[in-house]
Amino acid sequence: MKNDIITLAHGGGGIRTRNLIKELVLAHLGNPILNQLDDSAVVSFESPDLAFTTDSYVVNPLFFPGGDIGKLCMCGTINDLVMQGAIPKYIGLGLIIEEGFAIADLDKIFGSIAAVSRETGVLVVTGDTKVVEKGRGNGLYINTSGIGVRRPGVSAGISNAKPGNVVIVTGTIGDHGIAVIGKRQGLSFESDLESDVASLDSLISLLFNELVASINVLHDPTRGGVAAGVCDIAESSNVGIELVESHLPIKKAVKGACGLLGFDPLNVANEGKAIVVCSADAAERAISILRTHTLGKNARIIGSVVPDHPGMVLLKTAMGGERIVEVPAGEELPRIC
Amino acid sequence: MKCAVLNLARQDMVRMNKRIEQVYALFAEAKQPLKFMEVCGTHTMAAFRSGLRSLLPERLSLISGPGCPVCVTANDSINKAIAIAGCPDTIVATFGDMIKVPGSTTSLERVRAQGGHVHVVYSPLDALDLARKNPDKRVVFLGVGFETTVPGVAWTIKNSAETGVANFSVLCMHKTMPAAMAALVSAGPIDINGFLCPGHVSVVIGSNAYAFLAEKHKVPCVVAGFEPMDMVGAIEMLLRQIVEGRSSVEIEYSRSVTPEGNLAAQRIIQEVFEPCDAMWRGVGRIPGSGLKIRREYAAFDAELIFSDIAIESDDENPACICGKILRGVKTPYDCALFARQCTPSEPVGACMVSSEGTCAAYYAYAKKRGA
Amino acid sequence: MCLAVPAKIVSIDGEKAIIDTEGIRREVVVSLIPDPKVGDHVIVHAGFAIQKWSEADVAEFNGLMDEMRSVEPGAPGHGPHE
Numbered sequence: 001m002k003n004d005i006i007t008l009a010h011g012g013g014g015i016r017t018r019n020l021i022k023e024l025v026l027a028h029l030g031n032p033i034l035n036q037l038d039d040s041a042v043v044s045f046e047s048p049d050l051a052f053t054t055d056s057y058v059v060n061p062l063f064f065p066g067g068d069i070g071k072l073c074m075c076g077t078i079n080d081l082v083m084q085g086a087i088p089k090y091i092g093l094g095l096i097i098e099e100g101f102a103i104a105d106l107d108k109i110f111g112s113i114a115a116v117s118r119e120t121g122v123l124v125v126t127g128d129t130k131v132v133e134k135g136r137g138n139g140l141y142i143n144t145s146g147i148g149v150r151r152p153g154v155s156a157g158i159s160n161a162k163p164g165n166v167v168i169v170t171g172t173i174g175d176h177g178i179a180v181i182g183k184r185q186g187l188s189f190e191s192d193l194e195s196d197v198a199s200l201d202s203l204i205s206l207l208f209n210e211l212v213a214s215i216n217v218l219h220d221p222t223r224g225g226v227a228a229g230v231c232d233i234a235e236s237s238n239v240g241i242e243l244v245e246s247h248l249p250i251k252k253a254v255k256g257a258c259g260l261l262g263f264d265p266l267n268v269a270n271e272g273k274a275i276v277v278c279s280a281d282a283a284e285r286a287i288s289i290l291r292t293h294t295l296g297k298n299a300r301i302i303g304s305v306v307p308d309h310p311g312m313v314l315l316k317t318a319m320g321g322e323r324i325v326e327v328p329a330g331e332e333l334p335r336i337c
Numbered sequence: 338m339k340c341a342v343l344n345l346a347r348q349d350m351v352r353m354n355k356r357i358e359q360v361y362a363l364f365a366e367a368k369q370p371l372k373f374m375e376v377c378g379t380h381t382m383a384a385f386r387s388g389l390r391s392l393l394p395e396r397l398s399l400i401s402g403p404g405c406p407v408c409v410t411a412n413d414s415i416n417k418a419i420a421i422a423g424c425p426d427t428i429v430a431t432f433g434d435m436i437k438v439p440g441s442t443t444s445l446e447r448v449r450a451q452g453g454h455v456h457v458v459y460s461p462l463d464a465l466d467l468a469r470k471n472p473d474k475r476v477v478f479l480g481v482g483f484e485t486t487v488p489g490v491a492w493t494i495k496n497s498a499e500t501g502v503a504n505f506s507v508l509c510m511h512k513t514m515p516a517a518m519a520a521l522v523s524a525g526p527i528d529i530n531g532f533l534c535p536g537h538v539s540v541v542i543g544s545n546a547y548a549f550l551a552e553k554h555k556v557p558c559v560v561a562g563f564e565p566m567d568m569v570g571a572i573e574m575l576l577r578q579i580v581e582g583r584s585s586v587e588i589e590y591s592r593s594v595t596p597e598g599n600l601a602a603q604r605i606i607q608e609v610f611e612p613c614d615a616m617w618r619g620v621g622r623i624p625g626s627g628l629k630i631r632r633e634y635a636a637f638d639a640e641l642i643f644s645d646i647a648i649e650s651d652d653e654n655p656a657c658i659c660g661k662i663l664r665g666v667k668t669p670y671d672c673a674l675f676a677r678q679c680t681p682s683e684p685v686g687a688c689m690v691s692s693e694g695t696c697a698a699y700y701a702y703a704k705k706r707g708a
Numbered sequence: 709m710c711l712a713v714p715a716k717i718v719s720i721d722g723e724k725a726i727i728d729t730e731g732i733r734r735e736v737v738v739s740l741i742p743d744p745k746v747g748d749h750v751i752v753h754a755g756f757a758i759q760k761w762s763e764a765d766v767a768e769f770n771g772l773m774d775e776m777r778s779v780e781p782g783a784p785g786h787g788p789h790e
Contacts, residue, residue: 162501182732185457190733256730259713260752262433264386319565319776320354321388324701329681331739333433334459336482336754337378337405337691354775379710432754460755462737482754485710488740489756540751540759563710565771592765593751599758602740700779 001068007103011131013054020139021228028110029117033090033125038139038293039123040142043090051086053077057142062105064180066194072271076147076222078122083154083274085208086148088120088201092129093144098137101313111141120199122146133230135289153212160216161237163307166283168276169297170203170290171196173226174254177268177332181259187334193253207276207286214282224328227313229265229275230303231327234313235262241313243303243325262335266315267328277305349403356569357392363576367488370396370435372528372665373575376518377535378691379563380565386699393572399689402521403620403663403694404535406482406512407434408687413617415440416511419478421508422453424646428471430464431479433457435522439683439689441649461507466499470504480509485537487511487628488602491609494630494637508639512615514538515546516626517708518581521664522554528665531557531575533568536590542604545599545685547586553684555584562590609634616676619659619687659686662695669699712753714761714769717746727752 009016026035033041057073074091080089093113129254175196182189199218206216217237221229226248234241236287250265258265272295278286283301290296313325364371375381382399384390390399403409410683418439422429429445436446436457449455454474457465480490490507497505522529522565534547539560547558557578561571571589578584588594615627624701630638656674662668662703669688670673679685681697688696715729715736723739725788738744738757749766750757761769 036450154774187457187463188734191731229664253731254730256713259711260732260734262382262711308772315388317386317388317565319387319389319569320357320392321565322391323385323388326701331433331436331438333436333457335434336486337382337407356775377710462735462755482711485712485753485758487738488758489754492739492756493738523717535710537712537751537753537758540712564769564772564776566775592761592768593759599740601742605740690745 002196004103006099006103006106006131008099008131008133011129012096017129020237024107024110025127029124031123031125033123034127036095041092041101043100043125043147044270045089045149046075047149047152051081051084051148051150053080053084054145055080057144058138060138060178061180061183062109062139063131064183064195066179067110068109069117072197073142073144074116074122074332075197075199075271077144078116079220079274081146081148082204083156083198083220084148084150085154085218086150088095088122088146088148090123090125091137091144091146093124093142094276095127095129095302095335096137096294097129097131097142098139099131100132100182101139105129106140107232116199120201123328151208151212154208154215156215156218158217158219158233159236161233161239161241161277161305162216163239163305164280165216165277165300165305166280167230167241167243167303167305168278168283168286168290169221169226169249169273169300169302170200170276170296171272172249172251172254173221173270173273174263174265174268176251176255176264176271177225178257181261187261191257191306193251193257196270196272198295200272200274203293204274205291206289206293210289211278211282211286214279214286215276216279217275217277221270221273221275223266223269225269226275226326227264230313231325233275233277237305238310240306240309240311241303242316243305243313244316245318247300247302249298249300262337263332267332339404351589356566356573360397360576361394363573363580364394364397366580367576370398370402371530371579372398373531373533373572374400374402374529374665375533375561376402376404376514377533377538377607378408379537380404380533380535380561381569381691381694383563383565383568385566388566389565393540396516397572399572400665401663401698403617403687405687405691405694406486407432407438409512409617409620410435410510410689411437411618411679412441412618412653413648417446417643418479418508419443419445419448419453420648421643421648422448424453424474424643427475427477428454428467429477430456430458430467430478432481435479435481439685461490465497465502465505467495468502472504473504475504475642477643478505478705480507480511482511483514483535483538484541484606487606487610488599491605494609494634495605497637498634503636506628506639506642508630509610509611511628512617513612513628514625515542515549516623517617517620518547518550520620520623520626522550522556524664529556530579531559532559533571533575534558534586535564536560536567536594539594539598541599541623543596544586544588544594545596546598551584556606557584558586560586560588560590560594562593582680596608616651618690619657620663621660654685657686659688662688669696671694675698710753712751712758714754714766716748717744717748717750717757720746721745725757727757
C-alpha cells in the first residue's frame, strides 16, 4: 500500500477506506478510544471548565524545514488550548486529500501527528477522511478540533491586559514564516532556518505552576505575526501597547531573508512562540522560568501596556523614533520597493 | 520591582544621537520651515519603519514624492496585466508589490482569487525559470521598477533570446527617474527645498543625472542611502547646503553611488530598451519618462504578443489630487476622496496604494490623533 | 523601488554566483559588476548584484549600524540569541 496513491475510492467509505484507516491511521495513532472507530468518541472530564478550539491547515508546501502539516496541525491546535490556560486532552482530525496524493507522504504525515501525540500525551480520538478529485485541493488539507481542561486559578484571556503590565515573547520571531516561504517556487533561497513549530504545553505549564495569578494574557502570534497578536490584545483589552524594536529577538538569518524580500519580521508567522502579558512584578521571574526550557531560552521582554492610545500599538524604533504597528494587510509579499 | 523598559517609550526621554542633534542645530540656523522630498518608495518605507519623522524638528517636513514605481503604474497598464492573466495557458509572473494595485475594476490579487494564473516572484530570473519549467504556457513578466530594476530585466530578456526561451515575454511598464523629477519641478509652483535622491537608482544612473535640478532649478540634492542613519545624514547635508546658500548634488550614500554610475548596467538598458512617454498614476503623462522594448527584442515584448486582447477602459477618478500631493502643494486632508472613497483597503490614487505613501501614512497617523 | 541588501559572493559559475546575506544563500547574476570574485562584498537587488563594496564601504556600513545601536541602551530581559 505504501507505494500507492490515494484514489477517490479511498474516500468512498468502503474497503479501501477501511484499509487506509487500519494501515495508516490506527497503525500510527491507535488508542482505546480511537480504536473503537465509533461515530463519536465518548470522553469524560474531571472539571466542567473546558476549552474547545478548531483550526484548519492549508500550509504550502506540506513538508518544510523543521516540520510538516502533520506536526503543524497538532501543535497549532494544542497551542490554542494552551493559550487559554487549558491542559490539552483530545483532538479530532479531519482530512481532505486530493486524488493522486502519495500514500508514502500520508504515512510520513501520520508519523508526525503520532510523534506529537506521544510527546504531549494528547490523544487523537476521532477523525474523518474525504478524497476530492485531482485539481480540487493542494494535496492535503487538515482540520483539527481540540478540547482541553482549564487549569484552576487561570484568568488569562485576550481582554485582560492592564496598564503597567509587561509584554514578553517566548523566543525568536518570524522563524516559521520565513522557513516556509524559502521553499516556495519563485522565492526560494537556501538557509539553515527551520520552522519553530512546537507544542508550547510544557513551556507554559512551567509558567503556570508558579505564576498563574500574574499571567493576564497568553496569545500565540501565528498568522500576521507578533504585530497581529499584539494588536489583537490591545484592541480586545482596550489598552495601548508600546513595543521596543531593539528588544525583539530575531535570528540573523530571519533578518537576512526579511531584508532580501522586504518583509517586516513583526508580520511573519510563528508556530512555536507565545506572547505573555503579565504583571510588572512577575516579569523578571517569568523570564527566568521561560529560559530554563529549551523552547523559551530566547525569551525577552519586548514592551509594556500603557493607558494611552487605547487599542493602538506603537513601536519605539531602533533609532529612537516612533511608529504605529498595524495588523498586517494580509499576505506578506516580497517587494522591490 | 519596576523594569527599566517601562520608562523607555516617551519621545521626550529619548537620548538623541549626535547626528540628530546636528539636524536640530542646522535647522535652527536655517530659520525657516523647510520641505524636503524623498522620491523613492524605499525611502518612504525606511522613513516609516524607523519613525524618522517623529524625530525631526516640527517644521522640517519630509514629504513623499512619486517614487514608488508600482504605485504610479497607471490603470491601463494594470488593466492590460489583468487581461493577460485571463488568457488561456498564460501565467503572469510579478513582483509582490503589484498584487494589490487597483485597475479600473479589479486587481491581480482578485484575479488570482478567481483562478487567474498570477505567480509572485523575487526576481525576473525566477520568471524566466518558470517559463523554462512550463514550456506549454506563455509566461509574462510584469516589468515594473525604475533604473535599479531595469538592468536585471534587460539581462533576462537577452538571456531569454540567447537560450531560446520562446514562451517568455515582458510587459514593459518601466519608468525612469530624472524625467519625473524634472516634471515635478517644472509642472507648477513647488514648495520643495531639497531632494533626497533615490539611492539605488543612482547606483545605476550616477549622481550626475540630477545636476540639472541643482544647477537650473537651484534645488539642493543629496543622494541618500536607506539605513535610518543614512537618511539623517542626508538631511544634515541638505540643511548645510541651505544654510550655506548652495545648491549642488552631493552623495551621502558614497559606499554605493558614484557620479557616473554603473556603466555596464546603463549599457544593457540601452541595448534592450529605448525611451518613450509614460502615464504616471496621479501625475499624468510625462514625456520621455518611460521605457519600451526595442524592435530587436520584439519576440519578447508582451505588448506586441498580446496586442489584440480586450482591455478595460482606463478611467482614473477626476477627483484624485495625487499629483498635487506628490508635488508637495496639497495634503491628503485637501482631497475630497481621502478616507472616504479612498482608503488603504480600497485605494484610488498612488499616494494611498503604497502602504507607506503619503495618504496611507496620514490615514494611519490620523487614527492615532483621533482625527 | 530599490530594496537591495549587502551580501558576500561565496562561489561563482560564469555569469551566476551564490551570495550569502546573513546566512541566507541565493543564486544571483553578477555580470553587471566589473570583475566579480569570490569573497567580494556586493549589494543585490531582485536577483542581480548592482554594485561592489570595498572593505572600507563595509566598515562604513557596520559603523552606521553600530551608531544606531548606540542610541538605545540594553534592557532587562536582554539575553543572547542567534
